[in-house]
Amino acid sequence: MTTIGEDVEWPSGHVPAVPGARIPDGGFLGLGVLDTWQRDLDARGLRATGSDAHHAYVASLVDRLGRVGVDDVRRETLPLRxxxxxxxxxxxxxxxxxxxxxxxxxxxxxxxxxxxxxxxxxxxxxxxxxxxxxxxxxxxxSAQVFDDLDWGEHQDIRRGENYDPGTxxxxxxxxxxxxxxxxxxxxxxxxxxxxxxxxxxxxxxxxxxxxxxxxxxxxxxxxxxxxxxxxxxxxxxxxxxxxxxxxxxxxDVETANVLGLIPGASDEIVVLHSHTDGTNGLEDNGPEAVLAMAQYLSRVPRHELPRSVLVLLTTGHFSTHTAWGLEAFLERHRDDLVPRIAAALCLEHLGARTWTHDQQAGLPLQEHEFGCAFASPHQAVIDAVRRGLDRAAVTESRVLRPFVPDTTGRSPDGTTWPGDGSAFWHSAGLPSANFITGPGYLLNAVPVIDLIDVAALRRQAVAFTETVIDLCALPFTDLHARRDPR
Incomplete structure (x- = not known):
């Protein structure tokens, strides 16, 4: 499998972290490297939790996190049947x-x-x-169901020209x-x-x-x-x-979460999260975007990044129950890292093209898959992630409220959402958002590289890096202030 060698060309030198500003295109990891990473991921096939293929992918991520400049990269193992x-x-x-x-x-x-x-x-x-x-x-x-779940009003959602709520x-x-x-x-x-x-x-x-x-x-x-x-x-x-x-x-095997730190000016943390087990090159390519984002953020001078960024790549999405790895992280670190978390951002399934069963698989399509972000009832997070969706201009800029009844009994309002980052809210009550798409081929353990728009993935990674910078700069009390749940 492809790994990053010393001959890989990518941006170097210090970069700015200005809240509200756009990242210069030349300062972010290039399309060629992301395309190589994405093709490597798709070629790995099914990475069932705790399998040899999953272990190999985790090892690749640990290696690459160190190469892109993330500090203190480590594994935290968990038992799995x-x-x-x-x-x-x-x-x-x-x-x-x-x-x-x-x-x-x-x-x-x-x-x-x-x-x-x-x-x-x-x-x-x-x-x-x-x-x-x-x-x-x-x-x-239909699409209207998701529009109705948005935290904002109809006019707050950016949509494509041919949008039809009855889709x-x-x-x-x-x-x-x-x-x-x-x-x-x-x-x-x-x-x-x-x-x-x-x-x-x-x-x-x-x-x-x-x-x-x-x-x-x-x-x-x-x-x-x-x-x-x-x-x-x-x-x-x-x-x-x-x-x-x-x-x-x-x-009986072991599987592992992966953690690493990008130091900032304070011990407060913004978490950048995805999961490592998956079925194909889309489920989940969040870690590939996180690596590109970390390559930029690690080049920001420490005193210019108001908070540290914790890179968290968890296991357990495909075992025991959804987000088990994240649940384990939150429990293990409830007394040290969790109280320092200002906000968390989870990314899943980026750059997805639309495909339905009556279309020929393998043909690149121009229309991107329906997407959204879920967010906890914290207005500062809702606003920040909607700006990121607008800037990426790939999917609609929907930011949805949690709507799934929580069965753990720990959610502050009894709800959660269908995404790996949901435990930040339903288990820890933290300000958090989770970008996700769910195309019909999401769980097919087959090659899907022709259904992934790597250029769109890169635009999303750039925009969400800007979102992380915004979250790093917002006051802790503003991020944790809950809005009216209606």
């Missing part, structure tokens, strides 16, 4: 023998079977000893709660296995890594696309027998 699939297949009994059913992927962390698999009747109901067959529809949302927003990752409900129900019933029929073509689900909460549910399960739905529903209605194979290995 990791599930790894080895083989999977499904066949249905036919008059002339078993008929193989094309599968999309196994359901991550679902369970396992013996090498020969389990043979049982198919059933649409959760019945002990049978293999379940259930449908997973996609929620029918459908249907993504398979939005169906994960439904998947979890089915898995839990069939596991409780003692089912021998489960087949989830997702309402998408198999090609759109190819090598999908779902569910990604890392909960060991104890019922082996697989995904099929809509092409197999009719056959499997009919087979379940007549109680045909099927054989399901899902061999998997469970290992």
């Amino acid at each position: 990791r599930w790894t699939p080895l083989s999977w297949r499904l066949s249905v009994a036919g008059s002339d023998g078993p008929v193989d059913i094309p599968l999309v992927a196994p359901v991550a962390y679902s369970g396992s079977t013996p090498a020969e698999g389990v043979r049982a009747e198919l059933s649409a109901e959760a019945v002990e000893g049978r293999i379940g067959v259930v449908d997973v529809p996609l929620p029918a949302l 459908p927003y249907e993504r398979v990752w939005l169906s994960q709660d439904t998947m979890r409900e089915h898995l839990d129900r069939f596991a409780r019933a003692g089912a021998a296995g489960l087949v989830l029929i997702v309402d998408l073509p198999a090609e759109a689900l190819r090598e999908g890594y779902l569910l990604y909460d890392g909960v060991h549910r104890g019922v082996p399960a697989v995904f099929v696309g809509r092409e197999q739905g009719e056959r499997l529903r009919a087979a379940a209605a007549t109680g045909q027998e099927a054989t399901l194979v899902l061999e998997a290995r469970v290992d």
